[in-house]
Amino acid sequence: xxxxxxxxxxxxxxxxxxxxxxxxxxxxxxxxxxxxxxxxxxxxxxxxxxxxxxxxxxxxxxxxxxxxxxxxxxxxxxxxxxxxxxxxxxxxxxxxxxxxxxxxxxxxxxxxxxxxxxxxxxxxxxxxxxxxxxxxxxxxxxxxxxxxxxxxxxxxxxxxxxxxxxxxxxxxxxxxxxxxxxxxxxxxxxxxxxxxxxxxxxxxxxxxxxxxxxxxxxxxxxxxxxxxxxxxxxxxxxxxxxxxxxxxxxxxxxxxxx
Amino acid sequence: xxxxxxxxxxxxxxxxxxxxxxxxxxxxxxxxxxxxxxxxxxxxxxxxxxxxxxxxxxxxxxxxxxxxxxxxxxxxxxxxxxxxxxxxxxxxxxxxxxxxxxxxxxxxxxxxxxxxxxxxxxxxxxxxxxxxxxxxxxxxxxxxxxxxxxxxxxxxxxxxxxxxxxxxxxxxxxxxxxxxxxxxxxxxxxxxxxxxxxxxxxxxxxxxxxxxxxxxxxxxxxxxxxxxxxxxxxxxxxxxxxxxxxxxxxxxxxxxxxxxxxxxxxxxxxxxxxxxxxxxxxxxxxxxxxxxxxxxxxxxxxxxxxxxxxxxxxxxxxxxxxxxxxxxxxxxxxxxxxxxxxxxxxxxxxxxxxxxxxxxxxxxxxxxxxxxxxxxxxxxxxxxxxxxxxxxxxxxxxxxxxxxxxxxxxxxxxxxxxxxxxxxxxxxxxxxxxxxxxxxxxxxxxxxxxxxxxxxxxxxxxxxxxxxxxxxxxxxxxxxxxxxxxxxxxxxxxxxx
Numbered sequence: 001x002x003x004x005x006x007x008x009x010x011x012x013x014x015x016x017x018x019x020x021x022x023x024x025x026x027x028x029x030x031x032x033x034x035x036x037x038x039x040x041x042x043x044x045x046x047x048x049x050x051x052x053x054x055x056x057x058x059x060x061x062x063x064x065x066x067x068x069x070x071x072x073x074x075x076x077x078x079x080x081x082x083x084x085x086x087x088x089x090x091x092x093x094x095x096x097x098x099x100x101x102x103x104x105x106x107x108x109x110x111x112x113x114x115x116x117x118x119x120x121x122x123x124x125x126x127x128x129x130x131x132x133x134x135x136x137x138x139x140x141x142x143x144x145x146x147x148x149x150x151x152x153x154x155x156x157x158x159x160x161x162x163x164x165x166x167x168x169x170x171x172x173x174x175x176x177x178x179x180x181x182x183x184x185x186x187x188x189x190x191x192x193x194x195x196x197x198x199x200x201x202x203x204x205x206x207x208x209x210x211x212x213x214x215x216x217x218x219x220x221x222x223x224x225x226x227x228x229x230x231x232x233x234x235x236x237x238x239x240x241x242x243x244x245x246x247x248x249x250x251x252x253x254x255x256x257x258x
Numbered sequence: 259x260x261x262x263x264x265x266x267x268x269x270x271x272x273x274x275x276x277x278x279x280x281x282x283x284x285x286x287x288x289x290x291x292x293x294x295x296x297x298x299x300x301x302x303x304x305x306x307x308x309x310x311x312x313x314x315x316x317x318x319x320x321x322x323x324x325x326x327x328x329x330x331x332x333x334x335x336x337x338x339x340x341x342x343x344x345x346x347x348x349x350x351x352x353x354x355x356x357x358x359x360x361x362x363x364x365x366x367x368x369x370x371x372x373x374x375x376x377x378x379x380x381x382x383x384x385x386x387x388x389x390x391x392x393x394x395x396x397x398x399x400x401x402x403x404x405x406x407x408x409x410x411x412x413x414x415x416x417x418x419x420x421x422x423x424x425x426x427x428x429x430x431x432x433x434x435x436x437x438x439x440x441x442x443x444x445x446x447x448x449x450x451x452x453x454x455x456x457x458x459x460x461x462x463x464x465x466x467x468x469x470x471x472x473x474x475x476x477x478x479x480x481x482x483x484x485x486x487x488x489x490x491x492x493x494x495x496x497x498x499x500x501x502x503x504x505x506x507x508x509x510x511x512x513x514x515x516x517x518x519x520x521x522x523x524x525x526x527x528x529x530x531x532x533x534x535x536x537x538x539x540x541x542x543x544x545x546x547x548x549x550x551x552x553x554x555x556x557x558x559x560x561x562x563x564x565x566x567x568x569x570x571x572x573x574x575x576x577x578x579x580x581x582x583x584x585x586x587x588x589x590x591x592x593x594x595x596x597x598x599x600x601x602x603x604x605x606x607x608x609x610x611x612x613x614x615x616x617x618x619x620x621x622x623x624x625x626x627x628x629x630x631x632x633x634x635x636x637x638x639x640x641x642x643x644x645x646x647x648x649x650x651x652x653x654x655x656x657x658x659x660x661x662x663x664x665x666x667x668x669x670x671x672x673x674x675x676x677x678x679x680x681x682x683x684x685x686x687x688x689x690x691x692x693x694x695x696x697x698x699x700x701x702x703x704x705x706x707x708x709x710x711x712x713x714x715x716x717x718x719x720x721x722x723x724x725x726x727x728x729x730x731x732x733x734x735x736x737x738x739x740x741x742x743x744x745x746x747x748x749x750x751x752x753x754x755x
Contacts, residue, residue: 003580004518014525026532028557030539050451071454072545084539132407133414135436138751139461139542142505145411146531149524163409180385180435181414184407210455214439235461237541 015153016239019246023239025086030070031237032090033082035063035100041081048077051203051210065090066098066206066220069234091231091244095222098206098232125158127249130168132188135175135217139235140202144172146238147245154242157251165191170248172241174201176208176217177224189225197228197248201241206230281338284477284689286625288333297324297339298349301358304328304335310619311357311606312701313717316346316369319688319705324348324371327690327701327717332624334690334701347372357606360725361717385432387416394420394427404739406435413750417727419736426731426739431724436754441714449475449549449681449704452711456702457544459716460752462505465491465498466695467702468547471714473627474691474704475549479684483628484676487551492629493666494534494543494552495693496659501530502696503610503652503659506747507581510649513740514587522577526570533558533566551678560667567667571660578653591646595730595742598643605726608719609698610655611746614648616641621694632669633662645745652747685709695719697748721753 016023025031040059048054053067054074061081074082092098131144147154148161162168165188177185189198200221203209208219221227231244246252278300283289292300305311309330317325322341327334339348350373352359363382365371380391390401405416414435420428440459444452449472456471457464469491476483508523535541537556546552556563581587597607602615612619620637622630638654640647688705698719705713723746730742 004516004522004584007576007580008518008521011525026536026557028539029535030545050447050454069454069458070540070545073451073454131411133412133436133750135438136413136751137458137461138413138749139458139464141411141413142462143541146524146528149528150521151525151528161410165407175436176438178436178438180387180437181406184387184414188407210443210458211438211440214443216437216439234458234544235542237535 014150015156016151018152018239018242019252024088025237027086029086030072030084031087031233031240032065032085033063033068033070033072033075033100034085035061036081036083041078045074045078045081048074051207063100064098064207065100065232066095066230067203067209068232069203069209071234088237088239089243090233090236090240091229091247093229093247095206095227095230098230127159127169127245128162128167129159129170129172129245130162130165130188130192131172131174132181132185133174134181134185134205134221135178135211136202136204137235140174140204143235143238144174144201144241147242152238152242154245157242157246159245165189166193168192168196170197170199170245172199172201173205173221176204176212176220178217182218182224185221185224198225199229199231199244199248200227201231201244202236203232203234206232209234283336284480286332286334286627287336287477287690289336289338292337292339294324294339294342294348297326297337298351300337301326301328301351302354304330304337305355309335310603311351311355311361312699313703313715314351314358314361314365315703315715316341316365316371317688317703317705317715318713319686319707325703326351327703329619329624329699334625334692336690345372346370347374349374350376352376356604356725357722360721380430383434383437385416385434387435390418391430392420396422396427398422399427405432415750415753417739419739421736424735426734426736429728429731431727433721433724433750433753436750438755440755441716444711444714447711448709449706449711452714453548456714457542459755460695460697460718460720460749461542462502462749463498463695463697463700463752465494465543465547466693466700468544469495469628470691470693470695470700470702471704472547472549472691473693474689474702475681475706477689477691478687478704478706479681480687481550481679481681481683483551484679485629486670486673486675487677488628489666489670489673490552490556490677491547492633493556493663493670494538494546496662496666497530497534497537498543499659499696500656501527501534502747503656504530506652506744507649509744510591510645510741511581511587513744514590516584516587519577519581519584519587522573523581526574526577529566529570533563537563548678550681551676553678555677560671564664564667567660567663571657574656574660578656582653588646590738590741591649591745592644594645594734594738595745596642596644596732597726597730601729602643602726605722607698607723607726609695609723610648610651611698611723611726613637613639613651614745615643619699621692621699625692627692629666629669633665635662645741648745648747681709688713695752697752698723716752716755718752718755720748720750723748724753
């Protein structure tokens with residue numbers, strides 16, 4: 001056992017300084033799609049997207065990050081309008097905040113439910129988190145689990161994992177909600193004590209993603225319960241999820257940190 | 259080789275003796291046409307000859323048919339019986355072959371097929387978490403539903419455990435809480451777009467899925483992939499395997515509360531994920547493998563990648579030695595969840611699970627595809643069949659994957675030329691494609707008509723291995739549950755699709 005302790009100490013600090021220090025993905029990382037300000041797009045541009053995240057209205061392009069699966073079909077087909085950015089911070093406290101609209105500013109912030117931190121100031125450094133999978137592809141679970149690894153160590157920010165929904169302050173939901181998971185989701189949410197917050201993790205949870213059009217999956221968690229924070233991405237990286245959690249408890253405001 | 263010189267294998271023997279006709283098919287697939295009544299008899303002969311059941315499906319190409327796939331002697335035997343008068347009924351395979359039971363039930367429940375003599379039982383594809391269906395009676399025996407919402411960050415699946423408190427008297431594994439209809443989703447899509455969906459069937463095996471799907475498309479349309487693309491595919495697939503195996507080992511350490519050990523393996527896994535992010539722009543290697551080749555070169559210089567992997571291997575070797583030397587860790591794994599070889603074979607299990615019970619099955623070796631035809635592979639097997647054996651198989655495979663990576667990167671430096679070719683030539687076709695996912699053999703059947711996907715069927719390793727989970731507790735108690743579950747290392751997303 002002593003050998004393990006020595007081994008653990010020998011590697012030094014590897015934990016990220018986020019959110020104190022901003023962080024973004026490595027060069028070439030596909031963190032988010034941004035719309036370039038080029039005017040007048042052909043309406044055929046909307047058909048490029050497999051999930052219908054792009055809409056063109058009178059030559060004016062709009063992108064819904066809540067639907068985007070970061071496949072890059074648009075960036076390859078229309079590099080004049082779309083490009084990838086390496087940013088992690090894409091979470092938003094409202095669904096409309098995920099709409100990227102070059103005319104109306106990059107991110108539109110709408111008043112959401114009062115954040116958990118405001119509701120219960122004392123909770124800010126002791127947030128208990130519960131997770132429920134409602135039909136993810138399994139990758140979101142890996143990324144949430146990663147938050148407790150030494151690289152991210154979200155415990156340093158006061159987030160703890162709890163097994164019981166009755167002890168939970170925040171519910172993380174992945175997947176666009178399949179029929180058999182609807183009732184378990186509602187039950188889990190119902191037994192959580194107030195104040196509480198719900199965070200939708202991943203594009204599937206935000207909008208149903210690719211699976212939604214088949215009819216077996218609802219169009220995201222928002223169709224079943226009110227969502228406090230949306231974290232788009234397929235899957236979102238651990239820092240992106242951390243950003244969403246910090247938004248939910250009021251330790252960060254909308255928009256990128258720093 | 260002319261027909262006369264070809265050795266008489268079982269497929270040809272069958273073709274000669276049973277009114278079974280051999281049809282042309284792509285390499286590695288032995289396609290046999292049987293009359294509807296001959297389907298059951300031929301399947302039984304294949305089993306008696308030692309074939310491993312792979313999957314059962316309804317296909318439309320070249321005509322509406324029932325298809326059974328079986329792995330035999332380095333071939334995939336594809337047995338096809340045409341459907342007459344629109345209604346499909348066949349003699350049940352599940353009645354005498356455990357491996358076929360879940361695949362058959364899924365077909366019956368989803369596609370309105372009738373399997374005569376199919377064993378009765380609860381519905382598989384429409385799980386109800388509140389129906390416990392207890393069957394063990396006795397003093398103090400109770401049913402414990404575990405899932406679909408579980409403690410910790412796990413995917414949704416339900417286990418109903420019947421126990422008196424210690425021993426597990428009966429276990430029911432209930433998948434399909436996450437069924438998203440991903441196979442139907444791709445119908446009408448072009449292969450290049452469909453691959454986005456396929457990558458998201460099982461997110462932690464994205465590369466394996468993209469490879470199996472792409473190979474199916476390429477085989478169906480007779481497309482040759484450039485060598486550099488094949489080399490990159492192997493590199494991405496092995497990195498995926500490394501991440502997945504490290505994840506399983508970290509979870510085992512977490513279950514024994516071996517915190518530093520858990521942290522160490524999580525660090526190695528995270529380093530692998532970051533390496534993949536730098537290589538492909540995605541932590542899960544998505545968007546790289548496409549039908550026709552790969553989309554781009556890796557984002558790291560080969561020399562740097564080799565150095566990074568060498569550092570990873572050094573750390574891994576040390577952590578592995580310490581893990582295997584920690585008595586509190588390995589004591590929990592020894593003898594846990596013992597699966598006898600005969601049982602594993604009866605259920606047609608695949609992947610590290612089968613290899614842990616001494617069954618030397620690995621798609622990369624059995625039916626080598628892409629770069630594995632050149633690479634050669636040491637299949638790691640253990641005989642004990644317990645959780646320790648399954649973890650040891652993964653440790654062995656980590657070293658083997660790192661060796662393959664070294665070899666591939668060395669080879670890559672000497673290759674030039676294109677990364678992908680256009681999917682041109684034939685516009686319609688149907689074929690199986692396969693790859694070895696970290697969980698085991700993955701087989702995907704694709705039908706393409708006029709350049710769009712007409713049908714997709716996935717035989718996922720997780721679903722096939724989970725059928726065995728009910729039998730994984732011969733002498734184990736409730737507290738062993740988590741160890742045994744993690745040692746299986748499966749993903750519900752892939753099983754449920």
